Amino acid sequence: MLEVRHVTKRYGKTLAVDDVSFTLDPGSVTVLLGPNGAGKSTIMKSIIGFLKFDGEILVGGEENKTPQARRIIGYVPEIPALYPNLTVSEHMEFLARAYRLTDYSARKEALLARFELSEHSRKFGDELSKGMQQKLNLCLGLLPEPQVILLDEPMIGLDPHAIKELRSTIEELRVQGRTLLVSTHIIDSVDMLWDRTVIMQGGKVKANVLREELDAQNKSLEQLFFEVTEGLKPEDEAADKTEKTGEGAEV
Numbered sequence: 001m002l003e004v005r006h007v008t009k010r011y012g013k014t015l016a017v018d019d020v021s022f023t024l025d026p027g028s029v030t031v032l033l034g035p036n037g038a039g040k041s042t043i044m045k046s047i048i049g050f051l052k053f054d055g056e057i058l059v060g061g062e063e064n065k066t067p068q069a070r071r072i073i074g075y076v077p078e079i080p081a082l083y084p085n086l087t088v089s090e091h092m093e094f095l096a097r098a099y100r101l102t103d104y105s106a107r108k109e110a111l112l113a114r115f116e117l118s119e120h121s122r123k124f125g126d127e128l129s130k131g132m133q134q135k136l137n138l139c140l141g142l143l144p145e146p147q148v149i150l151l152d153e154p155m156i157g158l159d160p161h162a163i164k165e166l167r168s169t170i171e172e173l174r175v176q177g178r179t180l181l182v183s184t185h186i187i188d189s190v191d192m193l194w195d196r197t198v199i200m201q202g203g204k205v206k207a208n209v210l211r212e213e214l215d216a217q218n219k220s221l222e223q224l225f226f227e228v229t230e231g232l233k234p235e236d237e238a239a240d241k242t243e244k245t246g247e248g249a250e251v
């Protein structure tokens, strides 16, 4: 559904993404993990067509900048870009018109209710708290019902209710056959249904693993993350633990 092929992106002298390739299967959730500065946002912005890059990105078999690809892809940026003088409701209307959506009213109301924004629908963009902005950002990304959905650090700034709703929304979208790419640097925030993880560091892909593969190795996502980003092997981890706690030390 989404193919990232040998993508390289430089900002001046900074090599932000270095020959990155991965594929997302339809109806799957992929978590893009990596420390700050790993290149996650750069890959996201390249996929959505905000950045020029070397390499190739195909969405539904079409080059990512074609109108066909753009129609089926949705993006929820890490930092919401709202209009200070449009209300919550007007933001949704504006987006619906931009995407020429029809029959969207019920979906609009359901999304606003789900993320507890119904009672704030007349508030202007600059009257919203950070969390409310983040929730509206999500509602705007989900309103057009894209086939491929990119969520950049979506849990940041959300309250527990919204995190719970977002998790169940992600699961529902997956069941509906949508393809999701969720980036985060907080491993705990993705202890939800995920099918594949792509771990990036220093602009490179350090691991690309299916959930079944990790389960078969009896390994947690956290263990894999530290193994590939800190070069820790399970035996190093055990030694590290023994040094710190004395646990497992022979007497």
Ligand code: ADP
Pocket (backbone or CB within 6 Å): 011, 014, 015, 016, 034, 035, 036, 037, 038, 039, 040, 041, 042, 043
């Ligand atoms: P992540 O999303 O994983 O935190 P980014 O993709 O934002 O990582 O950043 C990857 C690298 O690119 C970092 O070294 C960052 O400083 C650099 N970078 C990101 N955006 C810009 C920019 N607009 N101009 C210059 N360097 C940038």
